[in-house]
Amino acid sequence: MRTxxxxxxxxxxxxxISLFLQGHNLPGGGFIGGVLTxxxxxxxxxxxxxxxxxxxxxxxxxxAGTSVFEHRTVTAxxxxxxxxxxxxxxxGFAGLLVGDPFLTQGYVHLEGVPxxxxxxxxSALAFDLGVYLVVVGSLLTIVSVVSAE
Amino acid sequence: MSxxxxxxxLAAVTTAxxxxxxxxxxxxxxxxxxxxxxxxxxxxxxxxWSVVLGPAAPGAAAYQVGGWPAPxxxxxxxxxxSAFMLTIAxxxxxxxxxxSLRYVTAENQRVYYHxxxxxxxxxxxxxxxxxxxFNLFVWFEVMLIVSYVFVAFYGTDHATAASFRYLVMNVxxxxxxxxxxxxxxxxxxxxxxxxxxxxLAAPDAYGIDPAPVVGLSALLxxxxxxxxxxxxxxxxxxxxxxxxxAPITAMFAGVTKKVGIYAIVRLYFTVLAxxxxxxxxxxxxxxxxxxxxxxxxxxxxxxSIVVGGFGAVGRDRLGAVFxxxxxxxxxxxxxPVAVAAAAPPAGTLRGVAIAAALVFALHHALxxxxxxxxxxxxxxxxxxxxxxxxxxxxxxxxxxSGAVFVGLLSLIGLPPLTGFFGKLLAFDAAVRxxxxxxxxxxxxxxxxxxxxxxxxxxxxxxxxxxxxxGRETTAVEVATVESGQxxxxxxxxxxxxLVGVGFDPIYRFAETAAAAxxxxxxxVDVVGLSGGDGA
Numbered sequence: 001m002r003t004x005x006x007x008x009x010x011x012x013x014x015x016x017i018s019l020f021l022q023g024h025n026l027p028g029g030g031f032i033g034g035v036l037t038x039x040x041x042x043x044x045x046x047x048x049x050x051x052x053x054x055x056x057x058x059x060x061x062x063x064a065g066t067s068v069f070e071h072r073t074v075t076a077x078x079x080x081x082x083x084x085x086x087x088x089x090x091x092g093f094a095g096l097l098v099g100d101p102f103l104t105q106g107y108v109h110l111e112g113v114p115x116x117x118x119x120x121x122x123s124a125l126a127f128d129l130g131v132y133l134v135v136v137g138s139l140l141t142i143v144s145v146v147s148a149e
Numbered sequence: 150m151s152x153x154x155x156x157x158x159l160a161a162v163t164t165a166x167x168x169x170x171x172x173x174x175x176x177x178x179x180x181x182x183x184x185x186x187x188x189x190x191x192x193x194x195x196x197x198w199s200v201v202l203g204p205a206a207p208g209a210a211a212y213q214v215g216g217w218p219a220p221x222x223x224x225x226x227x228x229x230x231s232a233f234m235l236t237i238a239x240x241x242x243x244x245x246x247x248x249s250l251r252y253v254t255a256e257n258q259r260v261y262y263h264x265x266x267x268x269x270x271x272x273x274x275x276x277x278x279x280x281x282x283f284n285l286f287v288w289f290e291v292m293l294i295v296s297y298v299f300v301a302f303y304g305t306d307h308a309t310a311a312s313f314r315y316l317v318m319n320v321x322x323x324x325x326x327x328x329x330x331x332x333x334x335x336x337x338x339x340x341x342x343x344x345x346x347x348x349l350a351a352p353d354a355y356g357i358d359p360a361p362v363v364g365l366s367a368l369l370x371x372x373x374x375x376x377x378x379x380x381x382x383x384x385x386x387x388x389x390x391x392x393x394x395a396p397i398t399a400m401f402a403g404v405t406k407k408v409g410i411y412a413i414v415r416l417y418f419t420v421l422a423x424x425x426x427x428x429x430x431x432x433x434x435x436x437x438x439x440x441x442x443x444x445x446x447x448x449x450x451x452x453s454i455v456v457g458g459f460g461a462v463g464r465d466r467l468g469a470v471f472x473x474x475x476x477x478x479x480x481x482x483x484x485p486v487a488v489a490a491a492a493p494p495a496g497t498l499r500g501v502a503i504a505a506a507l508v509f510a511l512h513h514a515l516x517x518x519x520x521x522x523x524x525x526x527x528x529x530x531x532x533x534x535x536x537x538x539x540x541x542x543x544x545x546x547x548x549x550s551g552a553v554f555v556g557l558l559s560l561i562g563l564p565p566l567t568g569f570f571g572k573l574l575a576f577d578a579a580v581r582x583x584x585x586x587x588x589x590x591x592x593x594x595x596x597x598x599x600x601x602x603x604x605x606x607x608x609x610x611x612x613x614x615x616x617x618x619g620r621e622t623t624a625v626e627v628a629t630v631e632s633g634q635x636x637x638x639x640x641x642x643x644x645x646x647l648v649g650v651g652f653d654p655i656y657r658f659a660e661t662a663a664a665a666x667x668x669x670x671x672x673v674d675v676v677g678l679s680g681g682d683g684a
Contacts, residue, residue, distance in 0.1 A: 085166045093159075095215075096152075 034135025084133025220341030229665030377409030395525030453480030458604030541621030
């Protein structure tokens with residue numbers, strides 16, 4: 001299980017990020033990218049445990065004996081969710097500031113970027129980033145709290 | 150101008166996110182929540198004044214979210230009907246959040262209470278504003294997800310069971326709604342309500358066959374009736390209402406239920422009224438979806454009045470009496486809507502009956518909000534809401550009892566309170582319904598209204614005599630009433646009196662709303678459809 005997780009988690013994460021990045025004009029997007037990222041984390045949890053991310057990856061001490069809501073990882077997930085909400089709302093309001101309707105999106109083509117040569121930068125990506133963070137944050141909060149029961 | 154349309158939605162959603170962010174600072178969180186409610190009331194007033202009621206108001210306005218033109222994007226529409234419902238939501242919302250501050254314990258307020266409360270407002274606002282059928286489904290879901298949490302809020306056995314029942318019912322309802330919306334999309338080729346009304350008015354020009362519309366709309370009617378708690382979909386109401394925190398119950402009765410009623414009126418009278426589809430069900434032939442709505446909704450309304458009235462008479466707890474009474478009162482809203490559906494399209498009866506339903510909805514939101522909150526204040530003071538353990542509250546706390554008295558009298562329908570006009574107009578509509586189409590069904594509606602009125606007098610008297618008159622019981626003697634709660638109740642009672650005394654402008658507002666509900670062509674014009682002609 002741990003061996004499988006070690007191999008698959010990076011692949012899942014890369015695919016999820018690519019889905020997220022192409023989302024605004026190809027199949028994909030913040031929601032499905034977020035779900036996939038959350039799935040990768042769940043795989044780690046199944047293979048190891050809730051504390052593994054802190055102790056094994058970040059090398060921190062894990063405080064024992066606190067309830068799951070005060071758990072540092074869970075707090076981080078809830079912050080992720082909140083940050084996502086703020087980004088979604090902010091990207092909606094950005095359109096209002098320049099005089100367009102709420103949630104209006106635009107895009108620019110950047111030319112002459114090294115390696116990629118031409119990159120399309122869409123403001124929908126900001127909205128999608130918010131969705132991505134909301135999905136990752138909320139799913140992982142739910143999974144960790146429910147699994148701790 | 151049109152920017153006002155989305156302002157209430159943005160005020161509520163921004164407050165929800167801010168209160169979530171401020172979860173660690175309870176005092177600032179509460180202040181933000183109240184400020185958000187004030188902003189909501191302010192934006193609703195500004196929107197209603199500038200779009201519908203003001204001297205230079207256009208009467209309706211549309212807002213294309215994200216700049217996508219209708220019918221491709223999501224359109225928000227503020228017309229008289231939406232404005233009337235939003236005003237109700239703003240009034241009940243403000244009273245509920247102020248009451249919550251002094252009622253829900255500080256500990257519980259920290260647990261997502263404020264963000265969820267504002268999300269409930271977001272869902273209701275979105276449902277009142279949206280001009281898109283699928284988007285309506287989304288706002289219903291927003292409202293429901295929040296409601297599940299609120300019904301389970303206290304985490305007791307009773308609350309968990311009630312929440313689970315509510316969840317199962319509504320997941321089923323949502324699935325049904327999704328199927329119906331999908332079916333309507335397949336039939337008419339559009340989800341935009343204005344576009345749908347336009348296409349159904351001239352099915353040949355758009356090459357669509359409107360025959361399935363009646364059946365699909367019947368599915369939607371079932372879902373909306375479930376939200377409104379009409380018989381036979383009423384059984385979740387008592388458990389959910391008594392399990393949720395009282396300010397939320399006031400919101401459920403005052404706002405969430407009205408969303409169901411609003412959706413029925415909007416869908417049938419604005420969108421489907423123009424369609425002429427022969428209906429041929431067993432025992433029922435009609436020429437349009439409205440001909441189907443009239444008998445079905447009428448029967449639901451009559452059954453609700455009977456079940457709710459008898460249920461309320463038999464309960465022995467304040468909260469349960471008011472929950473059952475709520476079922477009966479929604480019947481009083483449904484019957485005029487059914488009368489309007491049965492009325493000939495050309496006459497004035499249709500507008501009069503819809504206005505009657507809207508005035509009754511306003512009355513019910515105010516009076517029932519007041520009564521649910523008073524029941525909570527009484528329970529908070531005495532730790533019981535059993536009528537058997539209460540008694541003599543009038544002597545113990547005259548101010549709180551006075552507020553309850555006003556609420557009960559309004560429920561009974563004594564002039565000059567709001568409830569008097571609600572009932573007067575409902576009876577007026579029913580009598581005119583009998584006059585325009587004499588027959589057993591219209592007479593039955595009138596008899597049911599009479600029976601409902603008598604039952605209301607019975608249970609209101611029972612509550613007053615059992616809980617507030619007589620000798621003080623031991624529970625009442627030691628009770629201390631929270632003055633902050635009483636202040637909110639007095640304000641609500643004052644609103645019930647003032648709306649009744651200054652009823653004329655309110656009625657003109659309701660008439661405007663009813664006219665907007667019936668004006669399909671005006672609705673289509675406001676949305677400003679582009680493209681898709683004859684497609």
